[in-house]
Amino acid sequence: MKISISGTLNQALRRIIPLLCAAALLAACTPPPEPPQLSRGTLLPSPKPLLDFTLTDHTGAAFTRANLTDGWTFAFFGYTHCPDVCPTTLASLVQLRRQLEGTMPSGELPGTVFISVDPERDTPEQLAEFMPYFHPEFLGVTGDEEQILTVTRQLGILHAKAEDAGADDYLVDHSAAIILFDPDGAFHAVFGVPHDPVAMAGDFLALKHYYEAIQ
Amino acid sequence: MKRILLACTLLVFGGSVTAESSINVTNAWVREAPPSARMLAAYMTIENSGDEERVLSAVTSPDFGHVMLHKSEVVDGVARMSHVGELAIPAQGRLELAPGSYHLMMPAPKERLTEGDQVTFELVFGDDRLSVQADVRKKP
Numbered sequence: 600m601k602i603s604i605s606g607t608l609n610q611a612l613r614r615i616i617p618l619l620c621a622a623a624l625l626a627a628c629t630p631p632p633e634p635p636q637l638s639r640g641t642l643l644p645s646p647k648p649l650l651d652f653t654l655t656d657h658t659g660a661a662f663t664r665a666n667l668t669d670g671w672t673f674a675f676f677g678y679t680h681c682p683d684v685c686p687t688t689l690a691s692l693v694q695l696r697r698q699l700e701g702t703m704p705s706g707e708l709p710g711t712v713f714i715s716v717d718p719e720r721d722t723p724e725q726l727a728e729f730m731p732y733f734h735p736e737f738l739g740v741t742g743d744e745e746q747i748l749t750v751t752r753q754l755g756i757l758h759a760k761a762e763d764a765g766a767d768d769y770l771v772d773h774s775a776a777i778i779l780f781d782p783d784g785a786f787h788a789v790f791g792v793p794h795d796p797v798a799m800a801g802d803f804l805a806l807k808h809y810y811e812a813i814q
Numbered sequence: 815m816k817r818i819l820l821a822c823t824l825l826v827f828g829g830s831v832t833a834e835s836s837i838n839v840t841n842a843w844v845r846e847a848p849p850s851a852r853m854l855a856a857y858m859t860i861e862n863s864g865d866e867e868r869v870l871s872a873v874t875s876p877d878f879g880h881v882m883l884h885k886s887e888v889v890d891g892v893a894r895m896s897h898v899g900e901l902a903i904p905a906q907g908r909l910e911l912a913p914g915s916y917h918l919m920m921p922a923p924k925e926r927l928t929e930g931d932q933v934t935f936e937l938v939f940g941d942d943r944l945s946v947q948a949d950v951r952k953k954p
Contacts, residue, residue: 792888
């Protein structure tokens with residue numbers, strides 16, 4: 600009985616081995632895909648997984664590292680009292696989404712998260728009246744100062760109240776970069792200013808294609 | 815009667831004659847903002863056709879509590895907004911107030927402004943004042 604099994608196994612192996620050899624040969628001949636050349640973004644040499652964090656989104660639900668693993672996510676840091684740079688960047692992110700809408704099923708579109716660097720004034724309620732104005736799918740996220748720092752420190756995002764901060768209408772300096780997280784929730788690429796939605800859409804598609812090719 | 819008419823004319827137009835003769839403002843607009851926005855920004859192009867530099871020293875508005883001259887800039891990747899004391903418009907030159915650069919910042923009025931609304935700004939150039947109408951627009 601044993602002999603018969605090993606005989607069958609041998610036969611099976613004899614058939615499979617040439618196929619395996621052919622597959623190995625093919626793999627050896629096909630060079631691994633090259634990282635894409637980006638026009639606006641900078642790809643991290645290796646994606647950086649994030650340590651745990653807990654924030655609150657504009658619906659009042661918890662926003663954690665797990666929320667970054669539903670798919671790709673663009674994140675921008677700002678504050679709702681910012682009348683110039685933040686609305687301009689959010690409008691660019693809306694345009695970026697429109698650029699991508701025709702290229703993939705809506706379920707695969709990257710998420711967009713606006714993370715407040717002004718926890719004093721940006722409550723979830725304040726964000727709930729601010730965020731949907733730009734796009735119903737965009738998510739506003741806030742937390743206390745320490746919770747926000749837990750995220751920003753990992754990404755090299757800076758923020759500070761401006762020196763000439765008045766009592767109530769103070770300004771906040773903040774990094775202008777847009778961060779891209781991959782579906783593993785890792786910090787994957789960064790986009791500096793000026794934010795060009797068409798170029799960013801092209802870069803995103805190239806990054807997504809490359810990411811899928813090397814999985 | 816003629817004297818009263820002349821006095822009235824001077825009262826209405828007297829202050830802005832010099833500014834109007836050399837300063838021309840175009841494309842003035844206020845960005846429509848979300849319902850909870852506390853601050854708004856306005857943009858415009860200010861052209862100076864005169865042979866002397868003109869200095870915009872202040873802006874007032876009947877539609878806003880106060881109006882600040884502001885500048886946004888990105889330094890080493892960090893976006894900064896700062897107050898600007900005054901803005902010079904070079905002789906035979908122009909100054910663009912545009913997103914991500916110079917702009918006017920004002921607290922949002924209680925009644926929310928939406929696309930199609932109009933607001934008025936008074937631009938102060940030394941002793942001269944220039945009235946400017948701006949549209950509220952929804953755009954990037």
